[in-house]
Amino acid sequence: MLSLSKLADIPIRLHREIPDDAILKQVTLKKEPTGEWFATFGVEVDREPPKKPDRPKNTVGIDVGILKYAHDTDGHAVESIDLSDERDRLECEQRKLSRKERGSNNYEKQRRRVAECHADLKRKRRDFLHKLSNYYAREYDLVAVEDLDAKGLVELGGNSRNRAGAAWGTFLRMLEYKCDREGTHFVAVDPAGTTKECAACGVSTDKPLWVREHSCPSCGFTTDRDWNAAWNILSRGIKQVGAGRSESTPVETALPTGTYSVPAKRVLEAGIPTLKREPSGER
Numbered sequence: 640m641l642s643l644s645k646l647a648d649i650p651i652r653l654h655r656e657i658p659d660d661a662i663l664k665q666v667t668l669k670k671e672p673t674g675e676w677f678a679t680f681g682v683e684v685d686r687e688p689p690k691k692p693d694r695p696k697n698t699v700g701i702d703v704g705i706l707k708y709a710h711d712t713d714g715h716a717v718e719s720i721d722l723s724d725e726r727d728r729l730e731c732e733q734r735k736l737s738r739k740e741r742g743s744n745n746y747e748k749q750r751r752r753v754a755e756c757h758a759d760l761k762r763k764r765r766d767f768l769h770k771l772s773n774y775y776a777r778e779y780d781l782v783a784v785e786d787l788d789a790k791g792l793v794e795l796g797g798n799s800r801n802r803a804g805a806a807w808g809t810f811l812r813m814l815e816y817k818c819d820r821e822g823t824h825f826v827a828v829d830p831a832g833t834t835k836e837c838a839a840c841g842v843s844t845d846k847p848l849w850v851r852e853h854s855c856p857s858c859g860f861t862t863d864r865d866w867n868a869a870w871n872i873l874s875r876g877i878k879q880v881g882a883g884r885s886e887s888t889p890v891e892t893a894l895p896t897g898t899y900s901v902p903a904k905r906v907l908e909a910g911i912p913t914l915k916r917e918p919s920g921e922r
Contacts (some may be wrong), residue, residue, distance in 0.1 A: 663682055699872070700712045712870050828872055
């Protein structure tokens with residue numbers, strides 16, 4: 640029960656229990672377009688976050704994309720969540736709304752259905768992003784990502800809908816605060832040239848977007864282009880943190896150059912992208 644002075648006692652259902660040692664600072668009430676009410680509690684907890692290791696051992700670089708949502712240096716290629724059914728349902732309800740008389744009872748009922756479709760799509764996307772970011776923040780000592788201008792990428796012409804739906808900015812924000820919470824180094828590096836550079840020798844090679852394989856004309860190193868970019872991101876992250884690692888590039892000691900394709904359903908069900916299967920990426 641939520642007791643608000645000068646208002647009322649309101650029955651509520653907690654998303655999670657409030658810690659016993661938490662000091663309640665504020666309560667914010669918000670009504671969603673669906674007609675649902677939510678109460679957000681701002682609390683203060685006297686806890687020190689875990690200390691970040693001076694010499695991180697378990698490190699990972701992540702390259703985000705559209706064909707595969709996240710491609711990391713451990714060889715996981717996490718597929719994007721399929722929300723096509725939810726989008727089709729939303730578009731169908733929007734068409735129905737356009738045929739209703741604005742201001743009528745039927746219009747208001749249909750408007751709520753549209754709002755519920757929006758909310759369902761948003762919840763499923765955020766659930767996927769929360770679970771994926773939780774995995775990386777908890778399993779690694781250092782997580783390196785590209786310092787993307789997510790808003791600027793959405794505003795670019797061509798394929799902007801898929802870039803907006805990917806919600807890279809939301810994922811990176813989640814990953815950053817969860818890394819702080821878990822005592823994990825979060826490093827955002829300059830994204831320029833991560834796809835072009837060879838992770839083995841550093842030579843840059845131009846390649847159009849449709850070319851999905853990195854093949855270095857200088858040293859002959861061949862692998863998936865996103866896996867190569869992920870290693871470049873990790874190399875820059877390690878240098879930026881100055882974690883005392885060796886001067887050799889991480890890819891020189893990496894064992895696999897293939898990738899494990901991980902369905903988004905696996906992340907949603909188990910909360911982790913790990914699959915025990917044979918590598919399916921190009922070598």
